[in-house]
Amino acid sequence: MQEKVKEPGSEFTHIGTRPVRPDGVDKVTGRARFGADLSLPGQITGKVLRSPHPHARIRSIDTSAAEKLAGVKAVVTAADFKDQPSEFVPAGEMMINYRDVVRNVMAREKVLFEGHPVAAVAATSASIAKQALKLIKVDYEVLPHVIDVREAMKPDAPLLHEDMITQGMTPAPTKPSNIAKRIEIGLGDIAAGFAAADIVIEREFDTKPVHQGYIEPHACSATVSEDGQAELWVSTQGHWIVRAHCARLLGWDVSKIRVTAAEIGGGFGGKTVVYLEPIALALAKKSGRPVKMVMTREEVLKASGPTSGAHVKVKMGAKKDGTLVAAEAQLLFQAGAFQGSPVQPAAMCAFAPYDIANVKLVGYDVVSNRPKVAAYRAPGGPIAEFAVESVVDELAAKVGLDPIALRLKNAAKQGTRAAYGPKFGPVGFVETLEAAEAHAHWRTPLGKNQGRGVAAGFWFNIGGETSVSLSLNEDGTLSLTAGTPDIGGLRASLCMMAGEELSVGLDKIRVQIGDTGQLGYNFLTGGSRATFSSGMATVEAAREVKREACKRAAKMWELPVEAVEYVDGKVRPAGPNAGKHEPMTLAQVAAIAGKTGGPIVGYSRINAHGAAPSFATHLCDVEVDPETGKATVIRYTALQDAGRAIHPSYVEGQYQGGVAQGIGWALNEEYIYGPDGRMQNAGFLDYRVPVASDLPMIDTVIVEVPNPSHPYGVRGVGETPICPPMAAVANAIANATGVRMTDLPMSPPKVLKALDDARAKGAAKM
């Protein structure tokens, strides 16, 4: 089922093979320790009191009765956290502001969403902690709330932040609003572009907020000694980030906090910020006891960081022959309680797959009474690409080209300038389209009530700060320590890259994710950067080990260092000295390390540059039930450029997982709010993510157009796969029914209504 378009060169021993991952056995036996699996001696339980209101002013909080309850060891409120000035710092591909982070962790003046923390307790048992929460008296002045993005933009909408003046407008508005920011990017002359178009299509789209839906709820354990040395054990995508945020919010030195990344049960961007962690540390400090905190699923849905709901307007113009000449979009994004929606990356992605001379994108970042959004896999991309890829599909039909042909005609290639600035280097979009065209899926006839959709996907990927160490052990084995949490096979890939560089067997390398005390700074696992950046650092560290091994042998042999080379896992004299000494294995080099200068350690600390975008083409077949409107995905193929797949199984896994999440977003998933501003489906029963019986096998094709900036050609692959599915499904539904769905999720009642409306006009195909 799975195939590769290009086999990697035969020069590789490990790269491109499919070994069992090093952390695998622990994960199939239950031995692996995830966020909630640690217990510390004397540990007590922390719980959070959360706002029942979507919007209210806090008049007062009285914790005295809770503090007196037997078994309660500490209570904290906003007063236990330092207020912060406004300052933006990067979080994944997004930015966060510490002034907002401290308020998101614990409400100060106001609560801004249902589930907003207002206080927390630590007690000797979970039931005492829950009892204590009930004893905390919060006097709220309930305020009118607003959820929907367009409602929130109205001049008379309830204001979340009374002093918020929209940034990015000239002249700056004089009155506050819920619009945090306006952004604009573009190319060429948009008016001239549309004037030159023969065909123009304009559509509006709505998407609902959805959640990353990682199966492991947020969890951490904290302990703080009497002299202020803190340890935190946490499920996170970035423990250096957690350390930074906690130090800032608590006013402690960074060096005082040591953070260990537990095994992480999924993140998808949602575990790039802090929620429980600073609270657990504050409770641990106050109580003098280790404190463990675990969210419930309801808390995860109501009070972590789902992604935006949005309203998107797209207008595209083409020549009669299908050449795209102008593209314009307006993106309105919910940020949740605090500014910082992914509208910027959404704008960057929207038209990126196409070479269009005239582009204009305007985005608005809008606050409303929902939890503050966090990154969700290609943050913003899927929303924008759903809209654009739907319009591209209609344009193709209008000009009479098949959807692959139209895309091939306009595909971004090496040298194409993206609207967000860069000129692409070698990219593999055309190759994915050609692979789709050649795939049996594309040519298989459809049955009754079935339709086929095509959609493209793009994500830019990032690099960033990374440290890796690689120690040559005394017996010649190796210990590799990386700092980007492994969410889905990273340790396997790093081990393979180190093994490839050093020509050693994978069983000779043990790889671990180090804590914040063991390495220099590491930015988080996000932006599809881990295999790219930690891989690059691993290769550099391995090369340092090789150089050092040569140096040590040179010393032994009394040769100049240039006269020694590393070949096939051994050092040997080179050039005129070849054959003068028996080659030494790494074990032999390790044995003389002490005498020749001490331990041999490769240490790489880099800011990984040269992350390259990954493009995809997806094919999707659906069958629509004409009676109920239920659309079922019956066949799916994801074709994507990986640059180079280090471990193809985990690359395929990224494609398949992204597709499944995208199908959930397309067909089922949404936050449902009542008129009271409260979430009505805060559980997996009603917030329904795809299950095994909802999906077919998901075929994958790995296209490999190597990234020249990476030693093995790696591109990030994790995020692109969630970008095409919503449009692929919508385009397939349109193909099956003749009805264009523009409102997510495309749930049975909505599809049925659209079908009935079309039937009344004689426009339906079924």
Next chain:
Amino acid sequence: MSKHHVTTKINGDETEFLCETDETLLDVLRNQLGLTGTKEGCSTGDCGACSVTVDGRLVCSCLMLGVEANGKSIGTIEGMAKGEKLHPLQEKFLSHAALQCGICTPGFLVAAKALLDKNPDPSETEVRYWLAGNLCRCTGYDKIVRAVMDAAAEMRGA
């Protein structure tokens, strides 16, 4: 509130514990017995991460009280490998890369084993419906379904 004394068998071992009336079997396994291989994803019976067997029947341990384990025989992920020998399902999950983050894996393995104990030759559809109570957010289920089918084939000697 006085605690209940419960005598049960876990992975074949006689086990005694004390628990509160309202404590779930999941809480007991994880918090008292240190069997943290069984995971909590929702505590409402919707994700299957907490799957165990009770007298051979597949159960969400978050939906069962600790006291109900009295006199029963409980199977958890920790009892699946025999000594150093992994169960064929565990082997196949590894060779098919049927896990990414791995948080759902113990639940899937326990559920899949319960399926194969009943039905050694399930169709893909039967596997998909049997596992529909187990959520995986990472894999899209493709490699999980393949691993289960492959393990079934191997166990049948096919």
